[in-house]
Amino acid sequence: MLRDFEHRWPETPPRTDEASAQHHDPVPEFDPKDKSLGGHRERLRRRFLDGGADALPDYELLELILFAASPRGDVKPAAKRLIAEFGSLGNVLAASPADLLRTKGIGLAAAAAIEAAAAAGVRLARHEASGRPVLNNYRKVIGFCRAAMGREPVEQFRVLFLDKQNRMIGDEIVQRGTIDHTPVYPREVAHRALDRGATAVVLVHNHPSGNPAPSDADIRMTKSLKEALAPIGITVLDHLIVSAEGDTSFRTLGLL
Numbered sequence: 001m002l003r004d005f006e007h008r009w010p011e012t013p014p015r016t017d018e019a020s021a022q023h024h025d026p027v028p029e030f031d032p033k034d035k036s037l038g039g040h041r042e043r044l045r046r047r048f049l050d051g052g053a054d055a056l057p058d059y060e061l062l063e064l065i066l067f068a069a070s071p072r073g074d075v076k077p078a079a080k081r082l083i084a085e086f087g088s089l090g091n092v093l094a095a096s097p098a099d100l101l102r103t104k105g106i107g108l109a110a111a112a113a114i115e116a117a118a119a120a121g122v123r124l125a126r127h128e129a130s131g132r133p134v135l136n137n138y139r140k141v142i143g144f145c146r147a148a149m150g151r152e153p154v155e156q157f158r159v160l161f162l163d164k165q166n167r168m169i170g171d172e173i174v175q176r177g178t179i180d181h182t183p184v185y186p187r188e189v190a191h192r193a194l195d196r197g198a199t200a201v202v203l204v205h206n207h208p209s210g211n212p213a214p215s216d217a218d219i220r221m222t223k224s225l226k227e228a229l230a231p232i233g234i235t236v237l238d239h240l241i242v243s244a245e246g247d248t249s250f251r252t253l254g255l256l
Contacts, residue, residue, distance in 0.1 A: 002044055003181075009015060017134070027111060030178045035248055040054065040076075040136050041047045041067060044056070044060055044063060044064060045064070045158075045243070048060075048061075048064060049196070052071065052072070053171075056102075057087065058083055058089035059076070059079045059082075059083050059089075059134070060079070061089060062079040062082060062083065062089060062092060062114075062161065063075050063076055064112055065078045065113050066078060066110055066113060066114075067116045068109075069109035069110040069112070069113040069144075069235070070109070070110070073154045075109055076103065076110075077105075078105040078106060078110065081103060081104060081105060082100075082103055082106070083188045085103055086099075086144065086215065087247040090151060090244070091151060093114065093117060093118040093121070093201065094150075095114075095153035095154070096153075097111045097112075097115055098222070100114060100115075101207060102231060104124075121147055122144070122147050125140075125143055125144035125148070126144050126148070126171070128140045128143070128144070129141045129144040129168055130168045130169075131166055131167060131168075132167060133165055133166040134162060134166045134167070134168060134202060134237065134238075135162070135166060135237075138150050141160070141168070141202070141240075142240060142247050142249075143240065145158070145160075145204045145240055145242045146243075147204075149173075149206045149242060149245050150205070150206055150243055151244045152206050152208065153179065154176060154177060154178055154179055154208060155176070155177040155179065155182040155205055155206060155207070155208065156173050156175070156176050156177070156181045156182065156205060156206055157173065157174055157175040157176075157177070157184050157203070157205045158172065158173050158174070158203075158204040158205065159171065159172055159174055159189055159192060159193065159201050159202070159203060159204070160201060160202040160203075160204060161192075161193060161196040161198035161201055162198055162199065162200040162201060162202065162237065163197070163198065163199060165239065166198050166200055168202075169197075169198065170194060170196050171200075172192060174188055174189060174192060175188075177192075179209075181209050182205060182223065184221055186224060186225050186228035186229070187228070188204075189201070189225060189228075190228060190229055192230060193229065193234050194232065194234075197236060199235065199236040200233060200234060200236070200237045201229070201235070201237065202236075202237050202238045202239070202240060202241040203222065203225060203236060203237055203238070203240070204239070204240045204241075204242065205218075205239075205240075205241060206243060207241055207242075207243045208243070209243070210243045210244055210245040211243065212241040212242060212243045212245065212246045212247050212248040213241075213248060214239075214241055214248060214253070214255065218239070218241065219250075219255060221251060222236070222255065222256070224238045228256070235253075237251070237256075238250055238251040238256065239251075239256065
């Protein structure tokens with residue numbers, strides 16, 4: 001019976017030339033002299049992977065980001081246009097989707113690719129700022145704050161929540177304001193800190209003007225928050241002001 005079954009079983013049809021080509025054609029080697037658009041993309045990727053970000057000017061880094069949005073098109077003109085209109089790669093990454101979409105040649109896919117790259121950078125900075133006591137990891141913490149809000153066009157007030165070991169266990173924007181003012185309510189900050197189980201906080205806000213020096217209003221607000229949080233056992237460890245141009249620590253200035 002087994003011989004009869006084997007005899008009746010149809011033979012596997014021979015592989016067609018097309019199918020064979022899919023499985024056996026060698027992948028073409030990269031030709032550095034290739035002047036096509038694909039050759040340009042390959043050279044750019046190799047320069048980046050071999051030499052890192054320092055091997056590329058800002059517009060070429062932006063090209064790499066835009067490749068995902070335009071698999072075949074020439075994105076160099078759009079990358080150069082974005083740098084020219086916003087002034088720097090940092091400003092492009094900090095731009096709102098609405099502002100990006102107003103740029104010629106930038107559609108939803110390109111705007112989403114840029115926003116995703118910016119968000120990934122902020123998440124990496126947050127990860128590096130977490131897990132260690134803040135005072136032993138201060139530059140990473142400040143780096144996260146500057147990445148998250150240093151280039152924002154309006155003031156934001158963010159709170160970093162810390163545990164008993166002064167490790168960051170969370171962060172949250174508690175208020176958004178105008179270009180030069182953010183109203184902050186001590187009761188709201190206290191409520192958020194208690195919900196997080198925090199025993200200390202670092203206050204953070206940005207100065208869209210670029211000057212991170214504290215104003216008299218900043219100093220008064222910090223004192224008010226410190227006095228409101230102390231009775232419920234929450235310490236204000238520091239107040240940071242960040243901007244595109246720098247940062248300031250109230251603790252370092254002796255204002256806490």
